[in-house]
Amino acid sequence: MEHRAFGKTGETFAILSFGAQRMVDEHGCSEEEALEMVNYALDKGMRYFDTAWIYSFGQSETRLGKVARHRREEMWIATKVWSRDRDEARGQLEESLSRLQTDYVNEWRMHNVWSMEELDKLTARGGALEAAIRARDEGMVRHISISGHTDPRVQIEALERFPFDSVLCACSILDHFIFSFAEEFLPVANAKGVAVVGMKVMGLGALAHLYDKALRYTLGLPISTAIVGMDNMGQLQDNIAVAESFQPLTDEERLQLFREVLPMVSPETLPWKAEKWGQKVGWNKR
Numbered sequence: 001m002e003h004r005a006f007g008k009t010g011e012t013f014a015i016l017s018f019g020a021q022r023m024v025d026e027h028g029c030s031e032e033e034a035l036e037m038v039n040y041a042l043d044k045g046m047r048y049f050d051t052a053w054i055y056s057f058g059q060s061e062t063r064l065g066k067v068a069r070h071r072r073e074e075m076w077i078a079t080k081v082w083s084r085d086r087d088e089a090r091g092q093l094e095e096s097l098s099r100l101q102t103d104y105v106n107e108w109r110m111h112n113v114w115s116m117e118e119l120d121k122l123t124a125r126g127g128a129l130e131a132a133i134r135a136r137d138e139g140m141v142r143h144i145s146i147s148g149h150t151d152p153r154v155q156i157e158a159l160e161r162f163p164f165d166s167v168l169c170a171c172s173i174l175d176h177f178i179f180s181f182a183e184e185f186l187p188v189a190n191a192k193g194v195a196v197v198g199m200k201v202m203g204l205g206a207l208a209h210l211y212d213k214a215l216r217y218t219l220g221l222p223i224s225t226a227i228v229g230m231d232n233m234g235q236l237q238d239n240i241a242v243a244e245s246f247q248p249l250t251d252e253e254r255l256q257l258f259r260e261v262l263p264m265v266s267p268e269t270l271p272w273k274a275e276k277w278g279q280k281v282g283w284n285k286r
Ligand SMILES: NC(=O)c1ccc[n+]([C@@H]2O[C@H](COP(=O)([O-])OP(=O)(O)OC[C@H]3O[C@@H](n4cnc5c(N)ncnc54)[C@H](OP(=O)(O)O)[C@@H]3O)[C@@H](O)[C@H]2O)c1
Pocket: 018, 019, 020, 021, 022, 050, 051, 080, 111, 112, 113, 147, 148, 149, 168, 199, 200, 201, 202, 203, 204, 205, 206, 207, 208, 209, 211, 227, 228, 229, 230, 231, 234, 235, 236, 238, 239, 286
């Protein structure tokens, strides 16, 4: 599988990475299958795993931890903090580390920063960013990251305020059409050498019937790697097959795909964008 540089970190990762949100009971995935998938992904050379403190009350982190216990050195673990408050964030990090059965995470992400107000909270005095800097100084966190899938202007502003090592953002073909991270954010991140991790590749499952083309579209963007949420082994194997034989969409294929998905571009299909697109209020879904 093709590998790409991860910003300025000196690391490289396979273009396909593992979104661990869905390998939980809530999504019909048993612990046995989840562990089998994580081990299988590692055996196939996928090292990058994305999870979060808030996913399924910790079950996603706990399951990753059951593999990390044995294979920590092979894994790059990115987890996220939900709180915007320094002290609460610190508590969430300690819980994450305990569930992940490790004493450090490779990346700690400010989770789902959807508005300038949210960004203000976490970058304010006493905000979660202070907890991240302290934890990095102490070695509990190796890199500091931020995620967002609503409005690229927020992540552009975030990079002005702090030298985040990476950004996780929405890069599906559906996202191409409205508040586009591909159009607006990627040129900024690439110019700064910030690693970008793509998500929403399958449009939360709305693009399942087009999974191969949806993945090829996102992998054709100038990102470091893409995390796909998977809840069974069949999806993992299918996505690995696409990534292993990855070729960017041709111009004709891309145009055809744009035509096919354009009718799907609506607030109902893209709940991660602002609900009232014109007014930029409302929202939102993790
Ligand atoms: N703000 C944030 O930072 C944030 C927010 C959300 C997610 N995430 C992360 O991003 C990861 C990816 O999640 P996402 O929200 O971007 O969703 P996504 O990857 O766009 O969609 C995941 C869904 O796509 C379907 N799928 C995946 N591979 C498939 C295949 N080969 N064939 C058919 N269907 C397939 C599955 O749906 P079915 O199971 O329904 O079939 C799967 O549950 C998560 O695991 C999580 O780690 C981060």
